[in-house]
Amino acid sequence: MDVAERAKRHSALGDPVRLSIIDDLVASDRSPQELSQHHHLPSNLLAHHLDVLEAASLIERVTSSGDRRRRYVRLRHESLREIGVGATLPQGPVLFVCTQNSARSQLAAVVWEQETGAPAMSAGTHPADRVHPGAVSAASRSGLDLSSAAPRSLDEIGIEPAWVVTVCDRAHEELTPGDRWWHWSTPDPVAEPTAETFDMTLKRIRDRIRTLNREAEQ
Numbered sequence: 001m002d003v004a005e006r007a008k009r010h011s012a013l014g015d016p017v018r019l020s021i022i023d024d025l026v027a028s029d030r031s032p033q034e035l036s037q038h039h040h041l042p043s044n045l046l047a048h049h050l051d052v053l054e055a056a057s058l059i060e061r062v063t064s065s066g067d068r069r070r071r072y073v074r075l076r077h078e079s080l081r082e083i084g085v086g087a088t089l090p091q092g093p094v095l096f097v098c099t100q101n102s103a104r105s106q107l108a109a110v111v112w113e114q115e116t117g118a119p120a121m122s123a124g125t126h127p128a129d130r131v132h133p134g135a136v137s138a139a140s141r142s143g144l145d146l147s148s149a150a151p152r153s154l155d156e157i158g159i160e161p162a163w164v165v166t167v168c169d170r171a172h173e174e175l176t177p178g179d180r181w182w183h184w185s186t187p188d189p190v191a192e193p194t195a196e197t198f199d200m201t202l203k204r205i206r207d208r209i210r211t212l213n214r215e216a217e218q
Contacts, residue, residue, distance in 0.1 A: 005057075009079065012056035017041070018049050022058060025075035026211060028165075028182035035073060062185055066170035072185040077207045089212060090180070092162025093119040097171050100128035101151035103135040103198070104167040104186050108205045110144045115209045121161065125171045127151035132190055138198035142206075167205070184208055 013019050020039060024030065030038065036046050050073060053059045058079050064070040094112055096105040101124025112120040131149045139146040166172035167186045177183070189201040 009056045009058060012052050012058060015049070015052075018053055021049060021053065022075065025059065025073065026080075029072045029074045029185040030183070031070060031072055064169040064173065064185070065187060066168075066173045070169075070173070072169070072183070074185055077211045080211060089116060089118070090163035093121055093159065094163045094165060095157060095161035096120060096122045097154065097164060097166045097175070098122075098124055098168035098186075098188075099126050099170050099174075100124045100190075101153075102128040102130065102132045103189055104201060104205070106131050106135055106146055106149050106151075107139060107144075107202050108165065108167050108184075108209075110139060110146060110149075111142075111202065111206050112209055114144060115206065116213050121157060121159075123152050123154045123157050125154065125174055127153050132193065132198075134189060134193045134195065134198040137195065138189075138202045141199065142202060 013022060017039065021035060024035070024038060032043070032046060032050070035041070035050075036043055039046070041049070050059065050061070054061065058076060060074050060076055061071050062074055064072060094109075096108040096112070098105040101122055105122035105124065109120040109122040112118065128151045131146055131151060136146045136149075161180075163180045163182065164178070165182045165184060166175065166177075167184045168188065169185055172183045172185075184205070186201060186204060189197040
């Protein structure tokens with residue numbers, strides 16, 4: 001990255017509100033409405049701050065794969081190298097949720113355990129019959145084992161999670177988020193079930209977890 005681009009990013013983060021928004025997005029994707037509520041910003045002022053952050057290549061805005069009228073603001077995690085923003089890792093087991101519990105949430109749970117050493121679980125709002133073979137293979141290519149994993153419903157989770165992370169827009173919009181809740185707007189690899197798609201999904205999840213874990217360790 002050249003000096004001008006680095007300076008542009010640092011300038012965008014020089015405002016306390018924008019830095020607070022980035023800190024928030026390290027952990028969770030947010031809809032504009034959620035950001036407005038969390039940061040007590042009127043919509044026009046929020047739009048200005050998001051425009052500045054997007055121009056500095058720090059965020060991107062994506063359309064929900066659930067309710068297509070809805071959008072999410074997502075941090076570009078690769079843009080955070082050597083920029084100090086923070087988040088706190090949850091203390092206790094994390095529950096990852098997607099619709100079918102056949103790919104994204106299964107991958108997120110095993111990657112979370114591998115990267116953080118902390119326990120994780122996964123479940124679905126409408127569980128499939130089996131974990132998708134593409135997810136099992138992608139996990140295996142990364143040294144992870146999903147061969148004995150099976151989808152389960154939220155009702156089957158026997159312990160109270162310390163935190164919930166939805167990795168599916170449909171599940172996030174179907175459920176009622178609480179205070180201990182993050183959302184990662186992750187495209188469904190089952191919609192285009194190639195090895196490359198599953199590998200990219202795992203990489204996106206791993207990048208998010210590594211960003212969280214790195215900042216928590218600093």
